[in-house]
Amino acid sequence: MADLSNTPNTYLLTPLAFFIGSIFSSAAFADDTSLEVIEVHGHSQNKHLALGSAESLLNDLGVDFSAAGGVSNLPILNGLMGDRVKVLVDGADVTAACANHMNPPLSYVSANQITAYHVIAGISAVSAGGDNIAGVISVNTISPQYSQSNELNWHSGYVSAQYNSVNNARKVGVGARIASNTLSFNYQGAFSDAKSYDDGNGDLVLDTLYRVQNHALSAAIRDEKQQFVIKLTHQKIPYQGFANQYMDMTDNTSYGATAQYKRVLENSELEAQLNWHDVKHEMGFFSPEKTGMMPMNTDARDVSSQIKWRLNLDSNSSLLLGQAFYDYRIDDWWSAVEGSAMMGPNDYININNGQRKRIAAFAEFESQINTKLWLNSGIRVEHVNTRAEDVQPYNEGMAMMTMSAMPMQPSNASAAAAFNSEEHDKSDTVVDISVLLNYQLTHTDELQLGLARKNRAPNLYERYSWGVSNMATTMIGWYGDGNGYIGNQNLEVETAHTISSTYIKSAQNDDWQVSANIWYTNASDYIDADLVRSFNRFGLENTARNILKFTNTDAVLYGVKLDLAANIHQSKALGNWQLNANITNTRAKRDDTNQPLYQIKPLHTKLAINHQLGRFENTLSWQWNDAKTRVDNNRLENQTDSYNIVNLGSKASWGDLTLSAQVSNLFDEYYQLPLGGVSIAQLKKGESTGFEQLAGQGRSFNIGMSVAF
Template sequence: MRTFLTPSAIAVKIVLLSTITSSTVMLSGQALADDAPDAIDELEVITITNQRHHGLEGMKGYAQGHTSAPDLADWLTSVPGANINSNGPITGIAQYRGLYGDRVAASLDGHPVIGAGPNAMDTPLSYSTPLIVDSMTVYRGIAPVSAGINTLGGAVEVKMRKAETMNSENTALSGDIQAGYRSNNSAKTLSAVTNIAKGDVAVLLYGNSQTGDSMESGDGVEISPTDFDKVQFGGDIRYSKGDNEVGLSYHYTDTNDSGTPALPMDIEYIESHRITLDGAFKLSDWQGEWQIGYIDADHGMTNFLMRENTDPTKFRRNNATAETSDFKLELTQSFDFGELAFGIDGYFASHDSVITNPNNMMFKVVNFNSVEDNRYGVFTQWQNKFDQTNVQLGVRLKRAEANAGEVSSSMAMMMNPMGSLAGGLQDDFNNANRKVSDNNVDIALNTQTQLSTNVSFSAGLGIKNRAPSYQERYLWTPMESTGGLADGHTYIGDINLKSETAYQVDLGLTYQDDKLMLAPHIFYQSIDDYIQGTPMGMADMSAKMLANMMSGDTNPLKFSNVDAELYGVDLNGYYDISDQIELSTIISYVQGERRDIDDNLYRIAPLNGQINLRYSSDDWMVKTSLVMAAKQNDVSSTNNEQKTSGYGVVNIDAQYFVNNDLAIRLGVDNILDKNYQNHLGGYNRVKGTETPVMSRLPSEGVSAWAEVTYSF
């Protein structure tokens, strides 16, 4: 195992990042650690609350997510260090400190959600609707090992609303009804949640419908296709008595005709059924929690239904399916030497993907066949408080097992050079040993110390690992099935990829008094065997030639192990100008670089942040936000990544609580109708639009919105 933590290397990075912190104008933010400085029993986390909560009390410095947002990932924009790789209006991929995709553990009530699409059109956060979300939590810094199996890039935990028992002899009924509208794309939202409780039993039911047309940019250009059509419904039934609880929930997602202009195909449909069974119990002095889950997802995508395609021979439909079963059991008890937790968790996922042409019944490419991606592990975590210092240490042992069935392609039957190349790749894959496994160890140490009444210091060290994804291993023929990378290149995988290993450091300082809170963090991590696309060599000449024949890609890439590092700074804070006026701020900066060659990592967010000025009264609030991003010149030459310019966008929104039951929220985003490109928004892949192919996609122009929520 290689190490990077030499004293001189750490000193150089800390000095560099301290200089950046002191010389940068603070941008803005609106998320705050859960606990005040005098309460350090928990790790620092960023919690985004749901706007359905009544009243304005307790909102100081906290982020709130729009309950009518079409994509739950949009909530991450209020978290320091977090961002979104957006390939379409409902396909947000969570990014934290420059890492994204499978490297970030995104879970719903502790369940890992594995999408069916090989290009991440159905991201984990797309499997929940905002109105039934109680909160979203992002672990700041190094995530504990208990937060998930793949926490190399951090962890995002979504807590959903569950049925609430009232312990009353009479039937109690409560819930929310909400309607929302957005002007730019005529987006409409209609949602309802109801909770019915009697005695020790409660039932929660919900439904949600969201539709929208294509958006327009600041200069009036239609961003096509960015239409979406999404319906979700489900319920939860729960029994709770004393220390024991058991619940059963069902969630259904039905997405139709939704655009993803940064990808080579759009969503034709996504149908998923998700069932979870969970509970809590007391066993002697141990507190136990358990859960099991199952997801069955069917996903279709095309390159001809929502976008122009004038060549019927190149019509493509990809049908992808996935089934996932997951489990978790955790036991916790407090001792004289601290709190101790033991757990076991994991998931078993299978994937299939077949590409066809509706105009040619003979055309068929089995992209992924009977792929198995199974991951499980055991962990233990200890936490204790010594005087003014809280310490948490966790260790996770984990194993990843992968396998794949034989693949095929109708092109291999062609009696021409393309058929010969496709047949060679097919035979090489089918004759290879496709069954592989990885054993890894994760370690996370986090401390938080109260230095004075107003100042606390946090420090974290971690070693985290991630086994390759199934796309990175089993993509056998040049394709863009790359987990949403959206760089325009075709890739092939490598069955024998090594696991990524990250060595992580995080240092934070929090100052808080009656009026001011400021919490900067600096971080550094070195990643050995980082998985990145690299140019194909002589050994992959057949794949390179086939990629050029099929798509004209002159620079196809192969998933390979390289060495990388990421470092940066993020901060959040607020200042109470008066009892009614608050100024809040977040800023996020990350630099991602290759260590083996002179190049930058792909799709890294530039320096960005917000400045928010909020005025609040007893029952109403108005807020003005300046959202800014610097230009991004540090781009990946390997991925032929394009640079982007900086921008500043002004938003304004207001909330009015008519009474305890009725709330009205409205606002205008991009009020100055700024025309700009978000660096994480991807490139246009759609022909016949006003945006040239492979040009940066523009962002949404001015848009007024409104939400009305009635609670009963």
């Protein structure tokens, strides 16, 4: 639990805001981001020393990641991954526009661009966002800063660089700001380039290379009554390897715009926001580390608007009303390959003019009932509509045959005809409810309780992926398991009922703090996958995979987290020493079969000793992961051994210059990622005998610097 009162405001905009704002007068800005809720972690990142993926910032906040590309790993909260986690970038809801989720929301922002971030695991207030059952991750890159001058002058800037030896990664970040007391213009850019990394045995982990650049330009204007911000973004990823997918990313080009507005009225506050994001995404092959020929293309667009109005009922209570609209559209097609009997003569139309629209309204009451008790409760209603138009296979003729002498597969032509004969318009209305209580038992004892009902409607790939052949189905799925997936138009909305409790005990002198969190989720109509058939593309003894169909089932997830922070020693001669430790255990299973759910991280712990003396900061950390023995047999999930990783780092600052040095995986431990999926690249290259688990990074010497000016 961390206090978010220092987290920068988020200013929002829709066109209606300008009309409302022009009618009413306002007084002063107010901070509305100081809510404390169950399992909230927050931090302000201002030194720009962190570069590359935002994963480096979120790991310490209880976020796990399912391995994907170098900047595209998928966050996991409380054992739930993918779209079940709502990720907001500057308040914008961006959809992963890829059958393999190669471009999730966090992939569009670099760590050096992030000024603030917070994580709400499990139970979140309804205003934090809907269409999720796992929680909310929010990162903010918009943080206008002004000067005291009436003239527009140079304000601040920075240049940061980093090098990692394990994958020859080179990362650069730059920022520049000019400002006056009413205007602020800011540019933030980032570039990363990395080769495939080595594991703890010194072997190359194939197809883990990538290159990416990000650009963001923002402008803000304010007076004593209001503020308006607009931000423009551009990203270019010319290539990114995905070792645990059959395909790679060969291009991801996106443009985005965000406009935010805030105005405080006499007894209330108005926030509004408008977002637009467009992406053109291509998959194929680009590296000799994983070869093939199969182009896949995706064009997608997100447009959303939000408006919030907070009414102060009295000095201790407020009512927040909000409305939001989200419109996501996608075309997903696989171009025909000239001369190929399997992939031609037509383009394969996977999703044709797919649409997913959400209209939401919510009301949230917050009150500091007395000096000991704080309450937040709310209700959110969303209408979700999905639709898609008719599709087509590569070949309208007979069923395609697999390579070699394998049996005949189901016909994509027949599947397309069946899909086109059905009605594709689906609508769902869902209700989210949350209640959060914070009770100060004594000066040093705090109890937090939360209850929530959360919902998530199926995404377009879960509902409209219609192909049934081995090749077509293995192009669908963001699990990195080598299996194939078939969509299901009859999927129902996931509904999760969660209860969470956290007890926090602090020392009288604040020298230490211990917290214990326990949570339980009952998920109705959880979207899992059932076995349809098996196949063996490589013809080896242990290269069989499964074709699965998305289905609804009921599931149970529960877990416990223990955290400790303590000051060990403080003196002028030896500096400040602090101990941080945590241990987390999560369990999850299907109700009908008692089978474990996929990619649940086993028992794990982290212990870190932090030391600060003058300008020097040093960290020694130890991570331990238990063996993964509870696996999803439907997905042929691998078991993994337990492992230990030791990291050592140091940082020093001289005025505006900061230097850092780190050795990660100090003892060059070989380990397999329990959430890594399988290495398809190694198998295709003939360097393994089956679907082996993806290995983690070996020892790396990392150096970095940042200069502010």
